[in-house]
Amino acid sequence: MAVPPTPSAGRRRWLGAGVAGLAAAAGMGLAWWRYTPRGDATLTPEQARALWALKFERPGGGELALADFKGKPLLINFWATWCPPCVEELPLLDRFQRDQSAKSWQVLGLAIDQPSSVLRFLGKTPVSFPVGLAGLEGSELSRTLGNETGGLPFTVVFAEDGRVIQRKMGQITPQDLALWSRSG
Structure with a gap:
């Protein structure tokens, strides 16, 4: 049974940085969504x-x-x-x-x-x-x-x-x- 090759340390760092970047972008998007006023600005x-x-x-x-x-x-x-x-x-x-x-x-x-x-x-x-x-x-x-x-x-x-x-x-x-x- 062949063992799949392990990713190099450089690839793991890039993968980690990509995951961290996605998490940061998701957090910023959530904050923007949460603190942006919602609803129609028109009053009845x-x-x-x-x-x-x-x-x-x-x-x-x-x-x-x-x-x-x-x-x-x-x-x-x-x-x-x-x-x-x-x-x-x-x-x-x-x-x-x-x-x-x-x-x-x-x-x-x-x-x-x-x-x-x-x-x-x-x-x-x-x-x-x-x-x-x-x-x-x-x-x-x-x-x-x-x-x-x-x-x-x-x-x-x-x-x-x-x-x-x-x-x-x-x-x-x-x-x-x-x-x-x-x-x-």
Whole structure:
């Protein structure tokens, strides 16, 4: 009975590297699939009416009505004080708000957090855009807007006519904002 030849050490290394490469590619594909917002970005008429009727308390008092932002490009960012990528992207969002406000853009932060934590955080790190206290209900709202995993940060961009035109799960980049500012 003939014994099949054993692969050389070089062939085994190439085979191992190929298997590792396939595993890495599969892992990256799974991560992309898991963290990409799913579903149709179009809201039903009922969902749109419900969305624009929402009101949120502000950390320093008062109320924030989404209807006040209808008719202009709007970026809604769901965030929390305990979320490092959320906190890291706030200065970028703040700069975007200041740079794009002349073009009617509005940034709105919806905090999925305790009111006292948000108030304390904004006292140390103020932003120029309005912040609403969405609490745990904000997680459900973000799911309605396409965030199936409920992760943070999550950003949704609306056109002037109220259509959802972009969604992103995870930390935004300057390139994201540059692209979105041209599409709003």
